[in-house]
Amino acid sequence: MEPAAIEQKDESAPAIRAGGVPVAFAIMLALIAAAPFVTYPLFVMQVLCFALFACAFNLLIGYVGLLSFGHALYFGWASYVCAHTAKVWGLPPELAILTGAAFACGCGIVAGSLAIRRQGIYFAMITLALAQMMYFFALQAKFTGGEDGIQGVPRGKMFGVLDLGNELVMYYVTAAIFLTGFLLIYRIIHSPFGEVLKAIRENEARAISLGYKTDRYKLMAFVLSATLAGVAGATKAIVLQQASLTDVNWPMSGEVVLIALLGGLGTLFGPVLGALIILAMQYKLSSFGEWVLVAQGAIFVLCVLLFRRGIVGEIANFFRIRL
Amino acid sequence: MSGKYVLETENLTKEFAGFVAVSDVNLKVERGTIHALIGPNGAGKTTCFNLLTKFLTPTRGTIKYNGQDITRLYPADIAQLGVVRSFQISAVFPHLSVLENVRIALQKKRGGSFDFWRPASVLNVYNERARSLISDVGLSAFENTLAVELPYGRKRALEIATTLALDPEMLLLDEPTAGMGHEDIDRIAALIKAVSANRTILMVEHNLSVVSNLSNKITVLTRGRVLAEGDYKTVSENPQVREAYMGTGHA
Ligand SMILES: Nc1ncnc2c1ncn2[C@@H]1O[C@H](COP(=O)(O)OP(=O)(O)OP(=O)(O)O)[C@@H](O)[C@H]1O
Ligand SMILES: [Mg+2]
Numbered sequence: 001m002e003p004a005a006i007e008q009k010d011e012s013a014p015a016i017r018a019g020g021v022p023v024a025f026a027i028m029l030a031l032i033a034a035a036p037f038v039t040y041p042l043f044v045m046q047v048l049c050f051a052l053f054a055c056a057f058n059l060l061i062g063y064v065g066l067l068s069f070g071h072a073l074y075f076g077w078a079s080y081v082c083a084h085t086a087k088v089w090g091l092p093p094e095l096a097i098l099t100g101a102a103f104a105c106g107c108g109i110v111a112g113s114l115a116i117r118r119q120g121i122y123f124a125m126i127t128l129a130l131a132q133m134m135y136f137f138a139l140q141a142k143f144t145g146g147e148d149g150i151q152g153v154p155r156g157k158m159f160g161v162l163d164l165g166n167e168l169v170m171y172y173v174t175a176a177i178f179l180t181g182f183l184l185i186y187r188i189i190h191s192p193f194g195e196v197l198k199a200i201r202e203n204e205a206r207a208i209s210l211g212y213k214t215d216r217y218k219l220m221a222f223v224l225s226a227t228l229a230g231v232a233g234a235t236k237a238i239v240l241q242q243a244s245l246t247d248v249n250w251p252m253s254g255e256v257v258l259i260a261l262l263g264g265l266g267t268l269f270g271p272v273l274g275a276l277i278i279l280a281m282q283y284k285l286s287s288f289g290e291w292v293l294v295a296q297g298a299i300f301v302l303c304v305l306l307f308r309r310g311i312v313g314e315i316a317n318f319f320r321i322r323l
Numbered sequence: 324m325s326g327k328y329v330l331e332t333e334n335l336t337k338e339f340a341g342f343v344a345v346s347d348v349n350l351k352v353e354r355g356t357i358h359a360l361i362g363p364n365g366a367g368k369t370t371c372f373n374l375l376t377k378f379l380t381p382t383r384g385t386i387k388y389n390g391q392d393i394t395r396l397y398p399a400d401i402a403q404l405g406v407v408r409s410f411q412i413s414a415v416f417p418h419l420s421v422l423e424n425v426r427i428a429l430q431k432k433r434g435g436s437f438d439f440w441r442p443a444s445v446l447n448v449y450n451e452r453a454r455s456l457i458s459d460v461g462l463s464a465f466e467n468t469l470a471v472e473l474p475y476g477r478k479r480a481l482e483i484a485t486t487l488a489l490d491p492e493m494l495l496l497d498e499p500t501a502g503m504g505h506e507d508i509d510r511i512a513a514l515i516k517a518v519s520a521n522r523t524i525l526m527v528e529h530n531l532s533v534v535s536n537l538s539n540k541i542t543v544l545t546r547g548r549v550l551a552e553g554d555y556k557t558v559s560e561n562p563q564v565r566e567a568y569m570g571t572g573h574a
Binding site for chain 1: 376378397398399400402403407408409410414415416417418419423426427428430431433435436437438439440441442443445446485489
């Protein structure tokens with residue numbers, strides 16, 4: 001087929017360079033390892049839980065183009081289930097976390113099947129509606145403790161040996177859970193499945209015309225995202241030894257949108273940096289009460305107006321790397 | 324599988340809220356030919372394509388592909404049978420590289436790709452084939468460029484490379500040269516000619532010189548109906564066609 005041979009001297013668009021991810025990952029790893037000696041372990045553990053939550057959320061919005069506005073459901077409910085099974089059933093922490101994640105997975109299958117056929121704003125609205133339904137259920141149900149939540153969740157011994165009562169042990173276990181989730185998401189994104197997801201995000205009609213049954217791929221991604229959000233929520237219940245209505249209510253769904261947006265949608269590290277910034281801000285500004293919300297609103301506006309790609313997204317674009 | 328016609332429609336009709344966009348179209352596309360579908364703006368050509376590839380559901384009528392009734396299949400199934408379409412507006416995956424664009428199609432050879440636990444490097448087996456397709460459309464220098472950064476003509480070239488990656492038995496091209504300059508048009512026309520060996524092509528095209536050079540048969544559509552059919556000479560001499568189509572600025 002020679003007829004289409006073309007001179008290729010003219011325009012030369014700059015290509016994307018490789019190598020950004022390993023460097024960024026090494027930096028992140030070093031920071032996580034050192035963090036408990038520099039700042040409060042409990043604070044960093046919360047950051048890591050929210051980072052995993054945001055990474056899971058970002059898997060949908062950033063790599064499939066699906067805006068879920070109900071991710072608090074998986075985060076918050078996994079938190080409840082983990083807290084309940086650890087406290088009332090006496091499950092060891094690893095099983096309690098797994099049970100919480102499994103519950104989130106189940107919720108993801110149901111909610112995903114209902115929402116996946118809708119597009120854009122309708123998809124967001126269905127995910128929100130289902131999450132609110134489950135919020136009211138959490139508010140009414142006996143075992144969730146209503147307004148009080150579930151308090152005094154035992155941390156217990158991981159695998160029967162790691163005493164999570166020790167703050168440093170708890171920290172590194174949390175870090176390990178986060179890193180496992182993070183690497184799993186990396187693998188998902190850079191798998192044959194992930195390639196199809198990106199194609200769907202970029203142009204769903206085209207993906208269909210190439211023979212992909214896109215609904216099935218989207219559902220699978222939804223369930224993976226919900227499950228990982230569940231792991232994050234369940235881990236948080238063990239870390240903070242409690243589960244509460246806050247984590248299952250709609251502002252939490254909004255917060256994870258903000259975290260991912262600030263860090264950079266569709267970037268690997270964006271949600272992690274976003275979680276760090278938002279939580280640090282909440283912590284620093286906590287004495288100013290409602291002003292936290294104003295600051296968050298301002299950040300949101302700034303992101304939308306100035307840094308469309310989010311912080312990590314802008315950096316990646318500047319250096320022409322993928323992060 | 325060796326009947327004379329690859330694709331046949333019978334009384335294919337599509338109504339949008341009372342408005343008939345495609346009306347009783349009986350189309351027969353002969354195996355191994357380039358068949359052009361032409362007609363003024365709004366004639367229903369794209370709607371026809373959407374019906375044939377099941378992006379729209381026909382109000383009435385049947386579609387047969389290799390003798391098999393495909394009227395009730397899903398769009399993804401149609402592609403799997405070997406009928407792959409392009410879109411009127413260029414359809415690439417903008418933020419994937421040129422190589423990744425083509426590989427998405429090649430990856431279809433694995434069947435479903437639900438294995439999220441495997442590294443994407445298992446797809447490297449397709450790189451060689453992808454590069455050869457990319458070179459066929461003259462994009463070798465852009466292998467790692469994001470599709471969004473390609474100029475329009477090259478995007479269309481990439482789209483064709485992606486489509487060809489599926490090695491489809493039948494290609495549906497919706498205005499492959501729309502919005503292109505002369506050089507790009509010649510390049511794409513040559514490419515279409517080259518790939519038409521051992522496949523069937525149905526194409527919507529406004530550029531009449533491309534149509535006359537490439538197509539074996541032409542169907543003229545106006546207001547959703549077939550107005551005339553035949554080779555370029557027959558069609559272009561048809562007074563009704565001259566009035567309805569050529570008279571509207573395309574002569
Ligand atoms: N989804 C839809 N809903 C309502 N009307 C539609 C829809 N799609 C197409 N139409 C109408 O059907 C008619 C045929 O449109 P179509 O896009 O098939 O024309 P076309 O022949 O491809 O035109 P062009 O040369 O401009 O691409 C037009 O009048 C269009 O407005
Ligand atoms: Mg059209």
